[in-house]
Amino acid sequence: MRRYASQKPQELGGGVWSVPVPIPGNPLGYTLVYALESPRGPVLVDAGWNHPDAWEALRGGLGMLGIDVADVHGVVVTHFHPDHAGLAGQVREVSGAWIAMHEADAALVTLIHGLDEEAHRDFQAEMLRRAGAGGDDARVPASARPVPPARPDRTLRDGDLVDLPGRELRAIHTPGHTPGHLCLQLGDRLFTGDHVLPDITPHVGIYPYDRTDVDPLGDFLMSLEKVTSLGPLTALPAHEWIFPDVAARAAEIRHHHEERLHTLAAQLTAHGEPLTIWEIAAMMTWNRAWDDLSPMLRGMAAGEAAAHLRTLEARGAIRRVSGVDPVRFQALDS
Numbered sequence: 001m002r003r004y005a006s007q008k009p010q011e012l013g014g015g016v017w018s019v020p021v022p023i024p025g026n027p028l029g030y031t032l033v034y035a036l037e038s039p040r041g042p043v044l045v046d047a048g049w050n051h052p053d054a055w056e057a058l059r060g061g062l063g064m065l066g067i068d069v070a071d072v073h074g075v076v077v078t079h080f081h082p083d084h085a086g087l088a089g090q091v092r093e094v095s096g097a098w099i100a101m102h103e104a105d106a107a108l109v110t111l112i113h114g115l116d117e118e119a120h121r122d123f124q125a126e127m128l129r130r131a132g133a134g135g136d137d138a139r140v141p142a143s144a145r146p147v148p149p150a151r152p153d154r155t156l157r158d159g160d161l162v163d164l165p166g167r168e169l170r171a172i173h174t175p176g177h178t179p180g181h182l183c184l185q186l187g188d189r190l191f192t193g194d195h196v197l198p199d200i201t202p203h204v205g206i207y208p209y210d211r212t213d214v215d216p217l218g219d220f221l222m223s224l225e226k227v228t229s230l231g232p233l234t235a236l237p238a239h240e241w242i243f244p245d246v247a248a249r250a251a252e253i254r255h256h257h258e259e260r261l262h263t264l265a266a267q268l269t270a271h272g273e274p275l276t277i278w279e280i281a282a283m284m285t286w287n288r289a290w291d292d293l294s295p296m297l298r299g300m301a302a303g304e305a306a307a308h309l310r311t312l313e314a315r316g317a318i319r320r321v322s323g324v325d326p327v328r329f330q331a332l333d334s
Helices: 052-064 088-095 103-114 117-131 216-228 246-271 277-283 295-314
Strands: 016-022 030-036 043-045 074-076 098-102 154-156 170-173 182-186 189-193 234-237 318-320 328-331
Touching (some): 030 052, 074 088, 088 098, 103 154, 216 295
Antiparallel strands (some): 318 328
């Protein structure tokens, strides 16, 4: 049975507090926003989804802990996704706080701000076509462009210290879930964002699906090794619950993906004929049957399938068939 963190603000000791901020319509339920004490005012780790209910939960939750949003010194965002970065801009408007994120995610935020609705729809439609999607799966909603998060004031790199006066909060670059995902170490605690969660594994996808210049799953696996090397720190994740020994959990997640890569390579070998990304995604195992997934969830599943295919390709286990459209993959010995 799943356990969840308290859905009330909590004092965690050592000048650290947590506030659950709801994510409307999402089965995860909420994002755990952390507040870290400093002489210049608290620094938040993430901020939550940009929604009036989420804003009231953040402001009210901090208030229950004796913290006024107007006193926030800064917001360090673990990654640019809306359930983490969404309210950072509103916190900045109220308090004058700085916003920081890794430079790779900051570049993506700039890119998103530069895309209009039509350009984003065209991008999505072409990506789906080249993956072999058809029917409802290939239709892009009329308003599919995500609301861009606020642009950061500061960027971080691996090993940088966050501006947390009197305390040492170190940024650890852990790409995979996003190119600029950060974990943050404070003594024997690690704020893990979405990189390491206690019960589920984060989505690791590749977009566009057929890119050859990146390997996000390969990056994710190396990031898990980096976290494992930190030892048995206490994990303060952005979802679910706080748990001990982040290194052990990171090793479990890495094993899960290695098994999945092995299974996928075996399936491609057994099939023989080249398959599209969409066909491959449909034969993989998800938390629900493929036919029960909505078009949006199938799109995410295809992104994750593509990431596994790209890692197998980078390892020399499969090949991308040249000169075909949609893109197809097959085992090397087929």
